[in-house]
Amino acid sequence: MDENRRVCRGGSSRIPTGEDRATEDQIVIRRGAFHRCKEKKLMHTLRQYQVPLQRYMALMDLQERNERLFYKLLIDNVEELLPVVYTPTVGEACQKYGSIFSRPQGLYISLKEKGKVLEVLRNWPERKIQVIVVTDGERILGLGDLGCQCLPVTIDVGTNNKKLLNDEFYIGLKRRRAAGQEYSELLEEFMSAVKQNYGEKVLIQFEDFANHNAFVLLEKYSKSHIVFNDDIQGTASVVLAGLVASLKLVGGTLGDHKFLFLGAGEAGTGIAKLIALEMSKQTKIPIEECRKKIWLVDSKGLIVSSRRESLQQFKKPWAHEHEPIKELIDAVKIIKPTVLIGSSGVGQTFTQEVVEAMTSFNEKPIILALSNPTSQSECTAEQAYTWSKGRAIFASGSPFGPVEYKGKTHISGQANNAYIFPGFGLGLVISGAIRVHEDMLLAASEALASQVTQENYDKGLIYPPFTNIRKISAHIAAKVAAKVYELGLASHLPRPSNLVEFAESCMYSPRYRSYR
Structure with a gap:
């Protein structure tokens, strides 16, 4: 039984006295102090690692052990840790994923599951899925074809990377990449299965597909699904936002x-x-x-x-x-x-x-x-x-x-795309968008540019600091949602009176509960 439940259940059903309540207050205070101390200690430990990949591995291990603490640590230290869990360190992690692999953290669908993709999705423990990020690993960052060495939902269709094909630790299919009809049939099955299992309004974010597939998939499925390609x-x-902001300078x-x-x-x-x-x-x-x-x-x-x-x-x-x-x-x-x-x-x-x-x-x-x-x-x-x-x-x-x-x-x-895709996705979800329109992207850009302060401009910055990323994301979500409502593409009615507050209320907050 975890600490929270032990404190919650206690050992007696009698009505607490003033003295009891004082004791409970002390427990709550001690628990908060304990987690602050734990967070401080973890950051101290992470800073001892000289190699960024070691920090990445330590953080992924923490995510497995205590997901809430992982996100609390990340939110409170976002500027320091984002380069570890995101670019540039994540690129090295993807390149060496087979060597550092300890346990799966995402969902893998391979050509071997063709004809059974819906069954694979139904094996995932969570039922209420609102956003899916999917890749086939062919164009990871500026690193090229890394096969199935990336997350969170990976469609493994093989790899043309000879180094990986000859790597004894590579965890994916050791075959040349599927193409043509074989590839398109698997993607069609995946897209159909997602709708069937999670509903019409699930957002599918395409990530790191190669050019020859990325444009085709976006064009094809934008007519039938809620899709968004992060690379395109x-x-x-995010770049348009920087350009709009730079006009002030x-x-x-x-x-x-x-x-x-x-x-x-x-x-x-x-x-x-x-x-x-x-x-x-x-x-x-x-x-x-x-x-x-x-x-x-x-x-x-x-x-x-x-x-x-x-x-x-x-x-x-x-x-x-x-x-x-x-x-x-x-x-x-x-x-x-x-x-x-x-x-x-x-x-x-x-x-x-x-x-x-x-x-x-x-x-x-x-x-x-x-x-x-x-x-x-x-x-x-x-x-x-x-x-x-x-x-x-x-x-x-x-x-x-x-x-x-x-x-x-x-x-x-x-x-950094991390400025845009969390808030953009949140805006689509809270409005119940039934399609993605380019005007929503323009709204996201305008919202991000508006978050650059005079103090930022004085330093030559055309983007706001990542320290405020949750506030920034809430404003982007609100602007995107407003555009969804304006275009008549919202299914969550009536429109909330304050979209920023509503967006903030829908965000995940890794707080530890206080039991009184």
Whole structure:
């Protein structure tokens, strides 16, 4: 019997006296002090580990032993622990998952279960599921195909990663990745089984699917399910929020700026699409015209109209009339963007020459190096501030520490999807959304940008500190839910009078109960 129940049940049914109540108050106080002491001790222990992966393993072990304490620890120390449980450390954890594996923490569905997916879902102990995050592990961060070495719901269709196929500790199917009909049939079975088992309104968040599947799945199932792709839409929403916030530092509107991307995959094209949507909404200019201010560079160079026939479908809207340009530095010098965004998954591609070129025609160049993990970042914070002579407005996908340049401390923001997807999902759930609409993503971006304070701007930040993530998430959820109601896509009626308060009341809080 746990401590809470021992205190609750006690040993007598008599009415407590004043003296008894005083004793119970002391027990409650002692229990609170005990858990504060426990939390402090755990943080002390975690800080002794020199290797981030060891901290990750210790935290995952704590989650198994005491989930409530795990979340309490994470909430109270979010800025320190988020880089451990999320990017960049989680990338290494996924790469080495077979070696550090001790017990399953998520749900695995493999090709071997084809025809039995509904049965597998019914074996999961929880019945009331509102959000499912699912991956097939083909595009984890900037690390590529990691097979089934990621969580929480993994559809194991094999892996094309030769290193994993030859790894004796790899826990997944040792076969080449399924494709074509075999793949699509398994995904169709999964999507149908989710609806059948959990209902029409369960939100399915696609995570880390490769380009060739991600766009197809999002397009196909957005018509029949409540679906959201974090890599395409979540990244876009958080980046747009940073850009909207950055306007307070550089001036003008989105329509006054010119954007150049290095990387034209899920993240790059997703961000570009949302920028164009917001620009069109603000200016009332057709979206086709707004796209002309957005240029993308892929592995073959600038995406231009002469390449249209050979381009993948999702790249075609960004093929503008221009002569071909092979190198990024030449594109920067000719296009002269005010905003440079990296989503290439290739590290150190924003070279000193590139950053200096951006600085030569921008008083405050906006440089976003979004690729994860840290090793894949297009440039570091120190490089961005040093090469721009302290003038860059910089944010990254992975966290970087403060940078000193000529006596001034620059603190860079992190364009982290964790700002968006918890609040976005919560907003859909509390409103009972029956579909996801792009205007909801715009609402999430606007809500996040509004949380950046003058104090944050004074430090050069275009994102609020993660310390306030629960407050931020509540505001995002409220804005998203409001948009759901406005679009007539809500099924939870009537609308709550105060959506922020309602969102906060629906959040999980890992509190220890007080028994009086």
